[in-house]
Amino acid sequence: MAEIRSLGAGSGLDLDGLVQRLVAAERQPVETRLARNEARFQAELSALGSIKGALSALRDASQGLAGDAGLGVRTATSSNPERFTASAAAGVAPGSYSVEVVSLATANKVATDPFAAAGSQVGTGTLTLGVGGDSFSVTLADGAGSLADIRDAINRSPDNTGVSATILNEDAGSRLVLTARDTGAANTVSVAAAGGDGGLAALTTLTELTAAADAVVKVDSFSFSSASNRVDGVIEGLTLDLVEADPGNVETVTIAEDRSAMIDKVSGLVDRLNGFTSATNRVASYNADTGEAGVLLGDATLRGIEDRIRQITGSQVGAAADPFGNLPGLGITTNEAGLLELDEAQLSRALDERPEVLDTVLAGEDGIATALGAYLGDVLASNSLVANREEGLRSRLDGIGEQREALDRRIERVEARFVSQFAALDGLVAQLSQTGDFLQQQLSNLPGPAGGNN
Structure with missing residues (x-):
């Protein structure tokens, strides 16, 4: 906006205020509409x-x-939750089934021969551990081949395919215990050693503490094996979570609609x-x-x-x-x-x-x-x-912002024009005022009644 400082100084009129009111009148209809x-x-x-x-x-x-999966909500109730619990997906046909938990799935656990202590030096080289069909390797360098170092190297390996290592301290000494993280008969643990000083070969002689085994459950007298204790698929949509084996004793699972x-x-x-x-x-x-x-x-x-x-x-x-x-x-x-x-x-x-x-x-x-x-x-x-309607409304709002910017630019030009016009008027009025003052002064100097002198 143009800055107005002395408009009206020559004429004594409030031209500044007049310009501001004219500018406001020019802006108001458009601003109100926007x-x-x-x-x-x-x-x-x-x-x-x-x-x-x-x-x-x-x-x-x-x-x-x-x-x-929408409205066919089902409940699955075990007659003995201490043996197993159950859940059913939506849409499973209601009914009752006999369930016998013959055995639970177990994870393979093996132990090495005893060493004097957890800090005892075992050896250097590469140790390869397998579980099921997968394997990974860890390398033990000089000064980092103790039983504790080996345990930590196994557990921290980014390639670990599912083996947990611990140290068991007993009367005969300290043993490295390896446990498969997943249950099931296929997930057996194996250890092989290569390179280094040959000391890691002592870890390949393993004693089985827990055999790898699948869970076995009988549903309506038919056997079903599962690598885990969460049994899916024996009845489509039904999940059994086995808690405790109880061979020879039959329980019941009942599937019903959840009204x-x-x-x-x-x-x-x-x-x-x-x-x-x-x-x-x-x-x-x-x-x-x-x-x-x-x-x-x-x-x-x-x-x-x-x-x-x-x-x-x-x-x-x-x-x-x-x-x-x-x-x-x-x-x-x-x-x-x-x-x-x-x-x-x-x-x-x-x-x-x-x-x-x-x-x-x-x-x-x-x-x-x-x-x-x-x-x-x-x-x-x-x-x-x-979505198109929303986009259209947002575009219109953006357009209003652009119209306001255009209005500001136009009002600046209008104000500049008013200032220019009223500045010229101010000068003309000032000039006329000076001329009037001069004439008044001349008339006052004339002799006779018209003048100020007798």
Whole structure:
């Protein structure tokens, strides 16, 4: 902005203030329009963000229910948790099975012959340790070949494929104990020595303390072996965690639907649908009492999303006459406020009559949750209408910043023009004033009544 210091000094008029008022009058309409547009775009962007958040939550809830892992929640109960515990993936068929824990999986543990002490020098060279089908090597140099050095070299090796080394001190001396980190018959420990002074060869003579063994479990009298005590695959989707072997004694695992968890999942979907409805009501409704309208009232993008969600949630899955093929059949209805309500008793009755109803109506290939998840995934994609709308609003906000910069430049030119014009006026008025003073002085010097002298 031009700096005004002495404008009006010649004329005695407040030309400085007049210029400032004229400049402000020139700026105000444009500034008011830009501020109004900026507030509107910011409000629309904020409202769109709240809608996007509600849609994201609904998408996640819908996609979390879709497919086999969604609503078929199962519990797996062991008749004797001191022998084994169990868990079941969603969708596993309910049923009971006999379980006999014949033996547990164990890790191979071996020990070397005794040495005088942990600090006793063993030797130098390369020690190669194997476990299962993998191996790694450590090198012991002069002055670093004690039993303790060897233990530390094994444990610290970045190539260690699964062997833990400790020192066992007993009456006969100190032994290096090697233990496979993984259980299973295939994970046996081996040691080989090469090079150096030959002293490491003493570590290749090993005494087995614990044999490597697989776990053996019988389910409905059929044997199943596992390298670990977490047994997967004997029944697809069922996991048994073996705690203690008890050969000859049979326990039971029971797989059942988790009704409470299933209802909670459906309730969560209802909550997310209501969350979207509430968000829409806040930003796209009209209050007849106050005359206030939401910033997205009549927005075509939002209206299209609302219509499609209503279409999906109001659809019939399967046969038209199926009483359980829609949301009301599952106990989900709309109240007077326009929000959904879940009747848990009705949902339980539907599950009692048709246990797989949620897998079909909500989570199936043509299910409501499946369709919602797919649609909302597209709506919230990076190149979607919502994303493009957000980008458009941000671009408009950036444009307002550029328009303000252009306004500042134009106002500077306007102010400079006013200053120039009023400076000329100031000079003219000053000149006229001087001329008037001169004439007044001359008239006052004239003789007679017109002058000041008699």
